């Protein structure tokens with residue numbers, strides 16, 4: 347399968363224009379992708395959703411048998427080379443699967459613990475012998491995988507783990523420590539465990555439950571995801587054979603971080619799928635629930651919610667498909683471990699954006715879904731309350747959203763300092779340009795659909811340069827200490843990537859004469875218009891946090907000059923989206 351996307355460096359979209367035809371979008375899914383999506387959808391509808399209540403009683407035998415069913419359907423083989431029993435498919439195939447699994451959030455967590463957190467690090471960092479020993483059984487669902495990085499004292503600060511590994515005469519290892527909150531902890535057979543060799547060298551190990559000294563603690567009582575297992579993993583003089591070091595000794599951070607890089611992208615994509623599914627619930631409920639003699643869907647306040655849910659979902663969906671296309675183009679079909687790790691690192695910024703934007707849009711959508719359901723949204727007869735609880739952890743795991751917000755501008759700044767992307771030169775050019783107000787603005791072809799929105803996105807990019815550039819100039823090497831500023835800049839970067847992804851997709855739809863092209867245009871216009879307001883507020887706060895007096899006045903004047911966005915009638919446009927969704931009975935784009 348190919349996704350026909352041009353190869354681009356991670357972050358380069360910020361400084362280079364992208365042609366609409368170049369972005370990967372749902373319209374570019376191949377028949378094979380569609381088939382994979384349909385397989386996953388039927389699995390969710392026919393087998394996972396009916397099993398929800400039983401899974402929530404912590405019936406792990408059922409979880410195991412559903413994992414075997416997922417394996418029979420080929421869902422664990424997507425990212426695995428054929429020689430190890432896999433299907434050797436692209437990331438777009440993984441994306442369409444996780445999107446569908448989103449509705450069965452507990453199982454999706456069990457699935458992710460295996461596919462993203464155990465199979466993937468093995469594919470990336472395993473030796474041929476390790477891959478041959480474990481991958482075929484993981485792909486077949488015969489064994490269940492897990493990933494044990496966190497400890498009670500080290501979650502975000504994962505490299506501060508206390509679990510120790512000591513080499514024994516003969517070369518084997520003795521591991522001691524306790525891992526916390528491990529997904530699939532109650533029944534996983536193979537666990538990627540991170541420990542420090544002699545308390546210093548952070549290293550990954552492949553630990554079988556059957557090894558002496560390995561056990562699970564009690565199931566956690568959680569806010570949500572009651573149908574997924576979360577336990578401590580206890581290592582008491584656990585004996586691990588010499589050949590079960592994963593990757594290099596002292597290079598465990600590479601295993602941990604590259605696994606998370608991909609996991610973040612995947613979580614963002616899953617959130618997009620969750621949004622789409624829930625919009626269908628909201629729309630159907632709003633159409634049948636009557637108050638004051640009419641369906642609540644006829645009220646402007648409800649249409650506003652539905653329209654906004656759709657516009658935001660369109661943005662995260664466009665962003666995650668675009669990112670999948672970038673990753674697939676860079677991988678060019680390779681499943682070589684070193685290539686995978688390099689490419690995931692290359693798109694780490696986009697993956698963190700997908701994680702933060704996706705999890706927050708999903709929480710917004712799920713919150714409004716509860717609200718649209720009124721009292722019924724708060725009781726267990728309807729799934730709205732479970733969706734709401736299940737999703738909350740998304741902002742906590744795979745790196746909290748605070749940590750990811752630090753990473754987004756932090757990684758860009760590091761690449762800029764290294765001279766990559768030409769970011770510093772672009773920021774300097776912008777500074778000069780802003781001191782010469784007569785400089786004409788770039789032309790984007792006024793007659794093209796969404797030309798105004800594309801101009802707005804170009805302005806967003808200038809705001810990124812202005813805020814990140816000012817922050818780098820002001821704080822230099824101490825930039826990492828300025829978390830509030832970094833948080834604002836992260837939001838500005840994220841809004842920019844999301845807005846551009848939505849506009850490019852809508853332009854592609856218009857050029858291709860897609861049936862939903864005009865609705866896609868509406869969604870992109872609503873998103874960009876409101877993003878401009880959020881982005882302006884973030885930029886003003888960031889600049890005011892970094893400067894004062896005349897400098898601040900000059901910067902704010904420059905911001906006003908760059909970001910001239912005339913408000914459009916988003917009330918009417920949201921109604922268009924809401925009415926179309928009500929008529930269709932679900933997500934429209």
Ligand SMILES: Cc1cc2nc3c(=O)[nH]c(=O)nc-3n(C[C@H](O)[C@H](O)[C@H](O)COP(=O)(O)OP(=O)(O)OC[C@H]3O[C@@H](n4cnc5c(N)ncnc54)[C@H](O)[C@@H]3O)c2cc1C
Pocket residue numbers: 459493494495496498499500501502503526527528529530568571576739742743744745746747748749829
């Ligand atoms: C259901 C569930 C499943 C999980 N599955 C797994 C799993 O399979 N494997 C695994 O290894 N772990 C897993 N985890 C653990 C999860 O990854 C951690 O909970 C997460 O990384 C946060 O760590 P913490 O809980 O220690 O919070 P902390 O790191 O203590 O963070 C608390 C708060 O402080 C903020 N904070 C921390 N450091 C900073 C900083 N430097 N700057 C700004 N803010 C900061 C955080 O953003 C957060 O808001 C799971 C957790 C849950 C709840």
